Amino acid sequence: xxxxxxxxxxxxxxxxxxxxxxxxxxxxxxxxxxxxxxxxxxxxxxxxxxxxxxxxxxxxxxxxxxxxxxxxxxxxxxxxxxxxxxxxxxxxxxxxxxxxxxxxxxxxxxxxxxxxxxxxxxxxxxxxxxxxxxxxxxxxxxxxxxxxxxxxxxxxxxxxxxxxxxxxxxxxxxxxxxxxxxxxxxxxxxxxxxxxxxxxxxxxxxxxxxxxxxxxxxxxxxxxxxxxxxxxxxxxxxxxxxxxxxxxxxxxxxxxxxxxxxxxxxxxxx
Amino acid sequence: xxxxxxxxxxxxxxxxxxxxxxxxxxxxxxxxxxxxxxxxxxxxxxxxxxxxxxxxxxxxxxxxxxxxxxxxxxxxxxxxxxxxxxxxxxxxxxxxxxxxxxxxxxxxxxxxxxxxxxxxxxxxxxxxxxxxxxxxxxxxxxxxxxxxxxxxxxxxxxxxxxxxxxxxxxxxxxxxxxxxxxxxxxxxxxxxxxxxxxxxxxxxxxxxxxxxxxxxxxxxxxxxxxxxxxxxxxxxxxxxxxxxxxxxxxxxxxxxxxxxxxxxxxxxxx
Numbered sequence: 001x002x003x004x005x006x007x008x009x010x011x012x013x014x015x016x017x018x019x020x021x022x023x024x025x026x027x028x029x030x031x032x033x034x035x036x037x038x039x040x041x042x043x044x045x046x047x048x049x050x051x052x053x054x055x056x057x058x059x060x061x062x063x064x065x066x067x068x069x070x071x072x073x074x075x076x077x078x079x080x081x082x083x084x085x086x087x088x089x090x091x092x093x094x095x096x097x098x099x100x101x102x103x104x105x106x107x108x109x110x111x112x113x114x115x116x117x118x119x120x121x122x123x124x125x126x127x128x129x130x131x132x133x134x135x136x137x138x139x140x141x142x143x144x145x146x147x148x149x150x151x152x153x154x155x156x157x158x159x160x161x162x163x164x165x166x167x168x169x170x171x172x173x174x175x176x177x178x179x180x181x182x183x184x185x186x187x188x189x190x191x192x193x194x195x196x197x198x199x200x201x202x203x204x205x206x207x208x209x210x211x212x213x214x215x216x217x218x219x220x221x222x223x224x225x226x227x228x229x230x231x232x233x234x235x236x237x238x239x240x241x242x243x244x245x246x247x248x249x250x251x252x253x254x255x256x257x258x259x260x261x262x263x264x265x266x267x268x269x270x
Numbered sequence: 271x272x273x274x275x276x277x278x279x280x281x282x283x284x285x286x287x288x289x290x291x292x293x294x295x296x297x298x299x300x301x302x303x304x305x306x307x308x309x310x311x312x313x314x315x316x317x318x319x320x321x322x323x324x325x326x327x328x329x330x331x332x333x334x335x336x337x338x339x340x341x342x343x344x345x346x347x348x349x350x351x352x353x354x355x356x357x358x359x360x361x362x363x364x365x366x367x368x369x370x371x372x373x374x375x376x377x378x379x380x381x382x383x384x385x386x387x388x389x390x391x392x393x394x395x396x397x398x399x400x401x402x403x404x405x406x407x408x409x410x411x412x413x414x415x416x417x418x419x420x421x422x423x424x425x426x427x428x429x430x431x432x433x434x435x436x437x438x439x440x441x442x443x444x445x446x447x448x449x450x451x452x453x454x455x456x457x458x459x460x461x462x463x464x465x466x467x468x469x470x471x472x473x474x475x476x477x478x479x480x481x482x483x484x485x486x487x488x489x490x491x492x493x494x495x496x497x498x499x500x501x502x503x504x505x506x507x508x509x510x511x512x513x514x515x516x517x518x519x520x521x522x523x524x525x526x527x528x529x530x531x532x533x534x535x536x537x538x539x540x
């Protein structure tokens with residue numbers, strides 16, 4: 001099954017646009033013995049309310065070999081126990097072609113992720129090895145949710161900011177490969193609307209809700225794919241965004257309650 | 271000792287601007303049992319002719335846990351046996367601040383690299399956690415050597431291409447932190463000259479010689495830091511570039527001869 005298809009089935013099954021980020025800091029495992037044990041509890045509690053799990057590889061890489069092993073176990077655990085929920089590896093990889101080929105092996109063959117985030121700064125040949133894996137999803141960083149995003153992403157080229165150039169280029173890649181999605185932060189809702197106009201049908205991963213302060217209602221109203229049919233103006237057909245949350249869920253005293261609450265809050269505005 | 275200082279001592283000791291890339295594809299180990307064993311041979315043969323070793327993390331990550339272990343052993347082997355030669359981890363990392371913090375731990379604490387390459391697309395707070403490690407070097411991707419580099423890096427903002435904006439921003443970061451260097455490909459010698467004008471005193475890592483077709487003579491004449499004193503117009507004071515080569519050395523039937531030859535060829539034009 002292709003990533004986009006798997007994602008849409010999970011969205012439908014759990015009536016959810018919530019992507020649960022698995023970023024356990026080893027300094028902060030609250031009693032659990034390992035990153036894997038910590039994740040296992042989160043996954044079991046939140047799998048009913050999530051459309052996607054998104055481990056952030058940096059948090060495991062910082063823990064060395066043990067961390068890499070825990071990330072492998074985490075992804076395997078999800079595939080074995082919740083096979084309908086796709087795994088997006090947040091890795092923001094990108095390098096010259098033959099090196100990106102190796103990163104594609106890391107994400108898709110070794111970790112067996114369903115999708116990966118990539119950094120577009122090196123251009124087409126740095127993204128192509130990921131695009132070639134047509135059953136996997138490739139989330140291209142477009143506009144990120146951090147303060148530094150304006151340093152370069154916001155620079156204006158012939159009246160268009162760089163992130164719009166990235167969105168347009170991603171659209172042309174998607175026409176050929178069919179497996180491109182974007183990362184667009186919730187911290188700049190106007191820019192989200194602007195990007196949605198340029199790419200009306202692509203799915204966006206939206207970080208920046210919660211800890212980083214993005215507003216949920218505006219994010220959804222500016223980012224969801226508009227349905228033109230009055231028959232299909234029901235929640236099931238309202239899509240095009242997956243909303244990522246990590247710390248606000250995984251460090252909550254009840255990850256289950258936090259995930260359910262956020263899933264329902266998102267659905268209120270769909 | 272700070273990275274820049276360690277690098278300059280190695281340049282002087284081995285009379286070399288050659289950076290040997292350690293990117294062993296596990297498909298191509300020519301009889302050696304592991305990536306570490308393959309590297310050990312290369313390191314022993316080339317350490318006299320190199321000013322820096324540059325393992326590319328993707329090649330190890332693609333090989334899973336065993337690869338990560340082999341990369342760790344490789345870096346430890348260099349530190350223990352050739353402590354004067356710095357290790358630059360080519361990882362092109364970059365993410366929002368608290369995640370980049372984890373990547374800095376990966377590169378500097380777990381792998382114990384002397385320097386790392388970073389991708390600037392996410393802006394200042396994505397680079398800051400690396401900059402904060404003032405004894406380590408931070409190579410910011412400016413203009414890369416691959417065909418896709420023109421897709422975004424070459425876009426023009428108010429008469430200046432994006433890579434010049436990155437160079438200028440890196441200069442301001444360096445004024446505060448003192449440990450910034452740039453990656454500038456050899457495949458665009460005019461752009462190298464243009465960047466050198468903007469950052470007259472920063473050291474550049476230059477990939478793209480050899481396999482990718484960059485011209486050595488033009489690269490050196492356009493990229494070296496010009497000395498203004500006639501007394502110091504000798505080779506020892508000619509610096510500011512480290513020239514990276516990987517496949518042309520590591521897959522050569524004699525890595526020793528290939529490294530010596532390239533080191534000497536570089537020195538001809540210094």
